[in-house]
Amino acid sequence: MTMRSTFLALLEGQAQHGYDLKRAYDQHFGRSRPVAYGQVYTALAKLLRGGFVTVEPGEGDGGPDRKIYKITEAGVTDVQRWLDEPEDPEQYLQSSLYAKVISALLTGRSAAAVLDVQREKHLEAMRELTRRKRTGDLADRIICDHALFHLDADLRWLEHTATVLHELAGQVRR
Amino acid sequence: MSALLVAEGLHKAYGKTVALAAADLAVRAGEIVSVMGPSGSGKSTLLHCAAGLTRPGAGLVRYAGQDLAQLTDVRRSALRRREFGFVFQFGQLVPELTAVQNVALPLRLDGVSRRAAERRAAGWMDRLGLADKAAARPGELSGGEQQRVAVARALVGGPKVIFADEPTGALDSVAGEQVMDLLNDAARDTGAAVVLVTHDSRVAAYADRGIVVRDGRSFDPAGVR
Amino acid sequence: MRRLRTELALGFRLAFAGGRHGAVRIAMVASAVAIGTAALLLAASVPTMLDARQSRSEARGDNTAGEDRPAGRTVVVAAVEAGWHGDDIRGRLLWPDAPGAPRPPGVPAFPGDHQMYASPALQAALAGPDGGTLRRQMPYRVVGTIGPDGLSGPRELAYYAGYPRVRDRLGQGSWRVDRFGYPAVEEIGDGPYILSVTVLVTLLLPIVILLGAALRFGTDRRDRRLAAIRLIGADHRAVLRIALGESLVATGFGLAGGVALYLSARERAAAFDLLGFSVYPADVRPVPVLALATVVGVLALSAAMAVLGFRGVSIEPLGVFRQAAHWRGRLWWRLILPVAGVALLYPAILGLPDVPEDRTGLGVLLLLVSLIPILPYLVPAVARLLPHGPASWQLASEQLRRNPAGSTRAVTGIVVAVAGAIALQTFFAAAANRAVDSDDPGGPAFLVQFTGRQTPAAMRHRSALFEQVGGVTAGTVAQYVVYDPGNPVPEFVIVGDCAALSQVAALSRCADGDAFTTGGPRRSVTLDAGGSDPAPGARIAVPHDARRAALIGPYLANAGPSVLLTPAAATAVPPDVDPEFVDTGIFTSKEPAAVAGQLRGVAAEIDPLALFTSLAPETDFYAPLGSALTVGLALLLLMMAVGLLLDVAARLGERRRVLGVLAAIGARRSTVVWSVLLQAIAPVLSGLALASGVGAGLGALLMRMSAVPVRFDAPAILGPAAAGAGLALATTVVVLLPAAGWVTRTDKLRYE
Incomplete structure (x- = not known):
């Protein structure tokens, strides 16, 4: 849940490739434990399905990673909701x-x-x-x-x- | 290395209220020992007994081989001037004297000339970031500054043991941290041991080790004895 | 050594840097010490003053105790009974028998006929208002001033006048001396010394109480400082030395102030005259040993009080520990003093004669001092008696019962002072009443006695001279002593006209030629012809038709059964027998004091050596004492008030936390303030009730001892009591009102 929301937050700042997204996440939140590449794509797939992000074909040499992810209106709203809602105390x-x-x-x-x-x-x-x-x-x-x-x-x-x-x-x- | 200050089997009651039931404390030269416990557990009484400020009902306090209970008031007072330093929560500065005079006071009471005493005091004031507060009276200082003056005064006589009882108890967390940083650095630099009574684990974390007092009984959670 | 210096210096430092509290403390201690020092230095000077006075009085002594001196290089002197506004005038008429005769001290040469040397005070009185009247008593020309070595004090009224006729009156008022410096018969003795020292020492009691209150003021703050200093390594003795250093500052100021006060009092010494006692400033010198003892004593007292302040208080590194004042309300030892006092006074209470004065004095002192321990017992008893009441009283009475010594400490001084004042005021009021009433309203106000025989016409003329003074009637009689060696009460043959005789005895009717007897009818009497020893002289037959009469006025007390003859009936009295005295009785419808001066003048003009007696007091003897007492009481109460002020403030400070808590839990401010007020008032009222009782009792005793009819004067009792109560109340309110705000503030609580 937290990872999904942080991805959205990162995309809200800047639309980017999945690979760049993982690097940004690792830099800010995953110091001790980098996130797995597959986890990023699973999460993005879920977000895509939910309509929180859209995909645009990127330029370049047409590798598998050439898609650019961009946040939707629904995605922005979701980030806002996440920030507004207090966390349950850790149990x-x-x-x-x-x-x-x-x-x-x-x-x-x-x-x-x-x-x-x-x-x-x-x-x-x-x-x-x-x-x-x-x-x-x-x-x-x-x-x-x-x-x-x-x-x-x-x-x-x-x-x-x-x-x-x-x-x-x-x-x-x- | 044997302990510099040893308190064993201390018992102390105020009327029918038992403050200490069976408390021990051992402090080696140069180490910082925290004493933690809930309020009313007897941790301050343990410190008072260990420093010879209160005479325990039973038990022995030995500093550098001398039994504190056997010393006269004069000798114990001299010990407080030369070997011990004190930082309490508040109320320890003399409001009529300036900061530098307060710091110089233990030396003056020990017969050091005014000039020499105030020179040494000014050195410590400098070190604790109070260089521009020398002429201020305690009432004109913030709580954190007052505690730093108290730390300077505790250190000015070159003590072997500093007794600190909730030194940050009246301060906010930033000022408290500053005082603790300074106390920690100065003690480590001069090789003074510190007995640090606190209920705040963040303050206790400055110590090398800690003991816990609960219902007048002390124990060492790390099992070091 | 350096440590000692450091510790004392630290004490000085704490004294000066103590802020407003410290300044008040220093000022109070210093003024208490100053007053005490000045009083003690004056007391130390009393022996010197008395010695100087005594030696001057002796140097001019001319009382040969009746011995006759042969004429030679001698002087004939006569003492003149003079007075002015209630003060005695020491008058001497003298004439030398030979040149080179001894001169009295202070007089550069013998005054010529009707010239005089007068003391500065007498010259001032002659030049002052109504000086003309005074001059009639001494109608001599002032040719010089008597020097200080010829006077007992600067305010003494005295003169030496040249008067050749004294040589004719040898044995009849004048006598011969071959030197001056006969020991004075009227020894001053220890009386004035003991009196003045007692007064000064009594003054010291409230000063010590004030000093105690001043030293107590703000001690809780100081003790906290000292505890903080203990923590960083000062031992018990060091703390004591620091406290001593602090009190030394104030004591030093006080000593300096006391010396200044003493010097300025000394400067003004010549202006004071109490009961005819005045001193030259030069004579006001402390006895060196006593002066040294004063300085050392004051320092020691102040140090002792400072040390005593630590009694029951232990300054430990961790704070100040007060031993819980364990109040033992034992009564028995508090009764030792009053019982001892009453025992000493018992003979005086019963009215037994010849009770030694020092025994009575000690008894009075004990009784007054006994109030000090009784009051702390009385106050909680009162609090117990009144257990119910509003919450404020409950709080106050609880505190009174728990700590009566602390609650009554400051009031005790006021109570003792008020009791003493009531006793004296009551006595003075009664004495003044008696003076106004006089012993015998029907008797003459003055009696002037002359020697030498007089014809009836001369006697009538003499009465007429006195009657020239307005509002005066006078009658003159000649008194002959009856020879009757075995009889202790002298009997007289009294000759005078009807008007004069009617002043001596109650006569139903009288015409010239009538005769009267008092006592019983008798045939004849034998006159006394002797000088100093009785000898039978002429025998006189008493007329058959002599009627009975009763003596009145002063004669009733002074004469036995006597024979009264009108001039026509007195032909049997041989003309060569001298009467003992020729008496002029003087009545006046005015205040006796208003005409006394003129009458003395008339008497002196008739005969400088006339004996002038005031039967009604010319002035109220106790009036100056009474006003001195009022001034003293006012000063005393003022000092006490300051002490009380400090005490209430200090107690308020001590109880501040409790009061703050009370306010915090919702007690109304008025409840809190009232509880403090009641706590201050209850001891004052109980103490003043006690003081009024003891004071009135002592006053009654004084009246009884002085043979003054016992009567109580309401203002004399209520005045001091009301002054004491008002002062205590005003002081408490003055402290409480501004304090009501901060005392009930709760925001400072957590720092306590």
Whole structure:
């Protein structure tokens, strides 16, 4: 969903070949994990079907990649809607840790230890990020900060959960 | 390398309220140790005991081989001037004195001449980006500047341990980060150890390692002892 | 050494840089110290003043205690009883027996016949308003001024006049001296010294209280600074030294101000005259040891107060810890002082005679001081008695019960001062009433006594001389002493015309030739012919038709059974027997003080050595004391008010957080303000009630001791009490009104 919307956003800025689109995406969003070429074409095919983009034949030596993709009115509207709509909070960390905490409580193991291990892991990551941030430029700092704030939020949740573990254990074992 | 400051089995109660039940803390020379925990967990009390500001009900605090409880008030005060530095959340600067005089105060109390003390103080002010604030009084400084003055004052005596209790607690995140960056750099440069009490994990992330205090009990999540 | 200097300097620094609070603090401490220093320096000068006065008085002493000196290089002197507006005039008539006779000090040469040397004050009085009347008492030409070494003080009224006829009156008012410098019979003694020192020391009590309040002002702020300094490595002693350095600044200012105050008081010393006591500025010199003790003592007191301020307060690196004032409302030890006071006063209360004055004085002092510990007990008791009331009273009474010492501290001084003032004012008011009433409304206002025999016509003439003064009637009688060695009360034969005799006794009717007896009928009396020792003289037959009469006025108290003869009945009195005295009784329809000056003049013209007695007081003796007391009380209350002001402000500062919280949870501003106001008023009102009771009691005791009929004068009691209450209220309101705004502001809460 996010990838599809970012493609549309990139096309809204400039109509382009599929290959250029992949390079732009990788440059801006896919630093650590470049998107697969096939994924781009699958996504574009879906967008074409949905009427969010149109295709115009390009100039040049007629290779398979000579089509230029262009955003439609419907596509622009869709980008707008995506930007307007808040994201659902990310769930997976909490859900997996929650599963661990519940499992620990159910099996009579220390749920606090689960949390403490997790919090040290988090803090370790934060220390690493803090070190990296202090040697990088402003862009690095801001990116590191984003991660730090997220980890901080997780830690707060951990800390909070730790304080209500006793109560939680009572409910779980009932 | 053995620890410079060791606190073992600390117990402290205020009336019937137990602030510390069984708390330990070990600080090696030059390292930054964070002390985290929810509010009311006893982390500030642990710092106060470790710095000899509060006498624990039970337990031992040993700094460089001396038992702090055995020292007289005079000796402990001298320790605070020469070996320790303090950065608290607020209220530690003397409003009647200028920034540079505040920074020079520990040296002056230790008998250093005014000129020498203020020269050294001015050096630290410079380093913490306060060169143009030397003549200002605390009331004329922003919160971040006040904390930087406090950091300069904590460092001016060449301490071995800096005790920082929520040093950024009253600051916004940008000013807090600036103070922490400066404190971190200065401590690492001078080889001072820092005991950093905070509830903010982003501040704790400046530390080399951390301990957690919960319900008056401390533990080391990394298992390092 | 450098550390000590640094710490003291840091204290100085904190004192000067303390902002508005610090400036007020310094000003208050400095003025309290200044007043105290000046008072102590004056007290230290009292011995010098008295010594100087004593030695000058002795140098001119001419009282030979009745011994006769043979004529030679001697002087004949006579003392003149003179007075002016209630002040005694020391008059001496003298004439040397030989050239080179000793001269009294301060006089460059013997004055010639009807010339005099007068003191500057007397010359000023002669030149002043109504000086002509005064001049009749001393109709001599001023030829010079008596020097300071011949006077007891600059305001003394004195003269030495040349008067050759004193040589004719030897043994009858004049005597011979071979030197000046006989020890004064009227020893000044320790009385004035103890009195003045007591007054000055009593003045010190409120000053110490003011000093305490001033030093307490703003201590919470200072203590927080000191805690911050503790954190970075100052030990207990260093903190104490810093605080001492801070108080030294103010004390230093105060000492300097006190010396200046003392010097300016000394400058003006010559202008003051209290109860005939005046001093030369040059004599106002502190005894060096005492002056040194004053400076050291003031420094020590201020340092001690500064150190005492830390009592119950512990300045720790982490902050200021106040030991929770554990209020033990024990009553028994608070009763020790009043019980001791009453025990000391017990004989005086019962009206027993010959109670030592110092015992009574100590008792009064104890009773007044006992108010200090009683008040903190009384206030919470009052708060307990009135448990119900609006929320504001609930808040106030809770605070009063929890910390009565703190709540009453500033009021105690006012209460003690008011109690003392009520006692004295009550007494003065009663004494003044008595003065106006006089002992015996029917008696003469003045009695002038002459020596030497007089014919009936001369006596009538003498009365007429006095009656030339408007609004005056006079009667003159001759008094002969009856020989009766065993009888302690002298009996008299009194000769005068009917008008004069009717002033001596109540006569139903009278014509020349009548005779009267008082006491019982008798046949004859023997006159006393002796000089100083009684000897039987002529025997006089009492006429058969003598009627009974009763003595009145001063004669009732001073004469035993006597015989009264009109001139025609007095032919049996031999003409060569001298009467003891020829008395002129003077009545006036005016204020006695208005005619006293003229009458003294008439008497002096008849005979300079006449004995002039005022039976009705010419002036109210206690009036200057009363006004001095009023001025003193006003000053005292003013000082107390400043102390109270500081205290209320300081307490408000301490309670600011609580009050802010109250405001934050929605208490109305009026509730908060009222609670503070009630907290200030309750101690004042209970204290003043106590003060009125104790003051009135002491006043009654004073009246009783001075044989003044006990009566209470409402203004005398209510005046000081109202002044105290008004002052306390005004002060509290002055602090509270501007403070009402910030005290209830909630936005500062988080910084506390």
